[in-house]
Amino acid sequence: MSQQSTTPRSPQPHSASGAWAAGGTMFAAVLLLVDGVLGVIKGISGIAQDEVYTRLGSYVFKFNVQAWGWIHLLLGVVLLVVGVGLLKGAGWARVMGVALASINVIFDFMWLPYTPLWALVSIAISLFVIWALCTDSSRTSTRTA
Template identity: 40%
Template sequence: MSEQVSARREGPGSAAEPERVSSWAVGFAIFGGIMLVLIGTFQAIQGLAAILEDKFYVVAPHYTYEIDVTAWGWIHLLLGILAVVAGFVVFSGRVWARAIGIAFAVVNAISQFLFLPYYPVWGLTMIALDVAVIWALCVYGRRAAEQSGY
């Protein structure tokens, strides 16, 4: 059974009706922030692996998107660091913080898609985690944030 936070909604035509905010919504936002920190850490490590050992990732020949592995390393390192910061900002509970978290999850998913020829299973796993973060941060709305105090 989920615990619920109760709040009053006042507006034109409403008689201060109690509105319930599910603790699941708060839990999903926390999940999204934690996963964004984890994804960013993984991506930064992925970037470091490409920077430090250029031959670590092997690309399929004649792939549409051919980018130097070291360049990919720097891209992933930068995106990873920014995603970790965005994950911590999500814990503030602000709408703009969740929007930034969603934006970084989208950018990460796109970068992982372009990285598929280098490490396909890992790329698909990261894309799935990004989709989970996007979903978790979208479930938690502004009204829930204001009413729960998170």
């Protein structure tokens, strides 16, 4: 029989930004779920009646509100799926969360003439989601046995 010497490992020190990012990942998942639900609601409103949203001034990107409704509806459903994946800890959901939050920033920028204040709020939420998912290294750290 051989004896193995085990030395206690000191806990890894976590920086303040690492703790924020780890907690931020859970919050990012919830925000993706909320943004997904709101996207579905925006989409249904745009599809159901073209007069729900009014355009403010002239803008370069001219789309039919019903077309935007379908875009927001589909993106909202996908955001819901990715949010659930993040809550379950799926690795693919982190990558998809960053990609879809980036796409959401672009779409919300193009949606500015219809709902300027909410588009800016949604852009800020998406940027937080991107930051939280990119800075949390706690799930990608390698563990040695």
